Amino acid sequence: MAEPVTAIGLMSGTSLDGVDVALIETDGESVAGFGPAATYPYAPEDRALLVRAIEDAKPLADRTARPGVLAEAELMLTARHGEAVARFVAAHPRAAEARVVGFHGQTVLHRPEIALTVQLGDGVGLAKALRAAGLRPGAELVYDLRAADVAAGGQGAPLVPVYHAALAKRLGLALPMLFLNLGGVANITYVDGENDPIAFDTGPANALVDDFMKERTGVPVDADGACAAAGKVDAAALARLLAHPFFAQKPPKSLDRNDFKTFAAEHAGLAGRSTEDGAATLTALSAATVAAALPLLPHRPRAVVAGGGGAHNPTLLAMLAERLGVEVTPADALGLSADAMEAQAFGFLAVRSLKGLPLSFPTTTGVPAPMAGGISVTLR
Structure with missing residues (x-):
């Protein structure tokens, strides 16, 4: 392992809940340690x-354009990240x-099919x-980490898998194993210890449930899955939703947070429920779409984190375990951090970016060849 450096990772995810800040010690290939x-x-x-x-970004064709409230949102987002680091x-x-x-920034539009x-x-x-x-002074900030991949013909997501592969080395779990990220969108990373990781978005994780709860209760989350635990899955609605062709589509594939919003509104029929x-x-949908991804992998995973x-x-974890037929272990139970993992990953990726x-x-x-990326600016 090369000499590790101290890196800060910043993440604002599709759940739109806040700025995650994490400290990590890494050489960009292995993880030497975790900080706060x-x-x-x-x-x-x-x-x-x-x-x-996100609404105003829908018609964008130029990734640098900032119409509507996008310019205001970018100023706010940048300021909040600066404030978060200052507090940290x-x-x-x-x-x-x-x-x-x-610095990941905030994704407001993801349309890799049009290279955007x-x-x-x-x-x-x-x-x-x-x-x-x-x-x-002299520290390096690395940002815009997805653009090069998309410009080269890749999906631009997920980017965290190379970090998952480094974590797999530390954990020593039975291989092959699966890392499952449950943000607004769910994505998986398949690690077998020999080949490059396999990864793709599987479907909605929290986005549809969060939006549904916001509409019904004014609070954009089903805390601890308590509401879902008290309900009954509408099997017919679930079958209609699972008919979406994305779920059977072979990877590479990635999603925008709102890709299923209209489809779910049209086909779930939840207005009367x-x-x-x-x-x-909707929670069962998240679990079922992860299960639908297993046939797309080379082998069945022996562990899921x-x-x-x-x-x-x-509630979601129980539904996942039932549908996957494999125990699903929260990252926290293995000495990792479920909440900090993506922020840590972007600190790790920034170090990789600086090393090319x-x-x-x-x-x-799905990028044609292994792809570096990111723009760096030196703190003065």
């Missing part, structure tokens, strides 16, 4: 602005010595904020 991590929630008005930005450094002073920062992916976030502006937050039954049905917000939902190492592979995004 924290989530800084968005205020309700910030989240509402991001929701509006104040709480964990050794973070100020980080040599690398990986859009992440809000001003890298140059954030670099200035990071200096004000106490990070040392109780909130509990609706939550149960769950991360992302959905890893805290016992590939972030994505033909088996993860």
Whole structure:
């Protein structure tokens, strides 16, 4: 292992809940250790602005354009990331010595079929904020990590699999194994210890349930899956939803957070069902679409590790275990962090980017050859 460096990873995911900040020690190939991590929630008005930005991004054809509220949202998002790092450094002073920062930004549109992916976030502006937050001059900020892959013909997602492969080396679980990320969208990484990881998005994880709960209750989450646990799955509605051709489509494949929003509204028929039954049905959909991905893998996984917000939902985890026929272990139970994993990954990817190492592979995004990526700016 080469000499590890201290890196900060920043992630704002499709659940739109806040800014995740995590410290990691890595050489970009292996993980030497984990530092502290924290989530800084968005205020309700910030989240509402991001929701509006996603709507305004729908007609975009130019990834640099910022019509409607997109410019305002980008300023807010960049400021919130700077504030999050400042709070993180104040709480964990050794973070100020980080040599690398990986900045994912906020995805507001993902349309790889037209070679377009859009992440809000001003890298140059954030670099200035990071200096004000106490990070040392000479540190490198790496951002815009998906664009090169999409420009080369890849899906641009998922990008975390190469980090999952590094984690698999630390865990020593039976192979092949599956990492399952349960954010707004669900994606899997298949690791066999010999070949490049295989990865793809499987379907909605929390996005449909969150939107449904927001509409019904005003709160955009089914906390601990309690509502779904109290409901009954509508088997007919689930069958209609599973008929979507995406679920049987061979990888590579990736999703935008809202790809199933209209389809679910048209085919789920949940308007006349109780909130509990609706939550149960949409949660079952998330589990069923992961199960539908197993036939697309070379071999059945012998272990499954769950991360992302959905890893805290016992109802979803139980449905997954039942449908997969494999025990699903939350990342936290293995000494990892379900909440920090993606932020850690972008610190790891930033180090890889600076070394010119590939972030994505033909088996993860469908890019023609292993692909490096990212733009770096030096803190002054």
